[in-house]
Structure formats: C-alpha cells, structure tokens
Amino acid sequence: MSDANFYDVQTDEEFWVSGPKRDRTDTRYGPSDPEIDPEAVETYHAFLKGAPLPGRENG
Template sequence: MSAKKTRIMYIEDKSEGLNGPARIGRVTFSKSGQSARYRGRTFQRLGGHGFKANYFDTETGDHFWISGPRKDGLDRLYEGSAKPVEIDADISEEYWSTIRGRQA
C-alpha cells in the first residue's frame, strides 16, 4: 500500500464571494487527484465547471479555490482583500523555509 500524496496548499472558501477566508495547510490527495482532504473535509474537483473555484466540499457543496502556494505570497485570486491568509501551525516552518525561501 502506498502512502497518500500530501502537499502544502492554498485553500480559499468561495462560498460567500470572491474573497473568502483563506488558509495555507497540508492537503491529502486521492490517488487519482480528483479529490482532496483537509481538516476532515473532502473536496471534489469541479472539472472546469466552477466560477472562480476549482473544488467543492462534498458535504456542503460550497466552492473553494485550492492551489499550490506562491513563492511571493500573493495567493489570493483577487487582490484587495483585507482578510489575512492563515497558516496552519503544523506546517508554518516548512512553508516559510521551503515555499517562501526564508531562513530561520
């Protein structure tokens, strides 16, 4: 049995508009890559059928934008949101060193 693929990702909730709450955290992907799990939630790919979203929560139907984090930190799809992007504590050090390239 192979280990599931995990990756640090940017996750933005689009259920309430274009600039929703956003986090950086470790996401676990299915073998096919068509679904992802994060914090007990399962997300399924929209397959190009979403409006500014690429996944939906399989339980609630809420839309999300999930993508790899950018080195420059400009992860939001739309600039101008005053809402901060939260970074999960368990990946914070790895995010800042590996993704953002900052030394401790």
C-alpha cells in the same frame, strides 16, 4: 457560474485553493496574507526561503 476549483463533498461549499508562491501572491483576489494551517507554517516559511515543497523535491 463559479470560478472555484474545489468543493466540499459534504456541504457543496465551493472554494479556491492556490499553491504557495515564493513571491507571496498566494491569494486569489488582491493582496492579503494567505491563511496557513498551523501545522504547515514551518514548511511554508522554509518554502519561502527556497526549500522544495514536500513531495516535490525533484521538481
């Protein structure tokens, strides 16, 4: 039994995706830095400073 919440439809590889958290507890197990796609780094850092996530400007 897996606790993954997503899987790759081509490979059946299971993985966990967590939404970003301002307290930086983004990872599933224990403290570590999350892996952030290069094109999302600017948005992630803006979120950490208080900006809303894209598409969630109204809550």
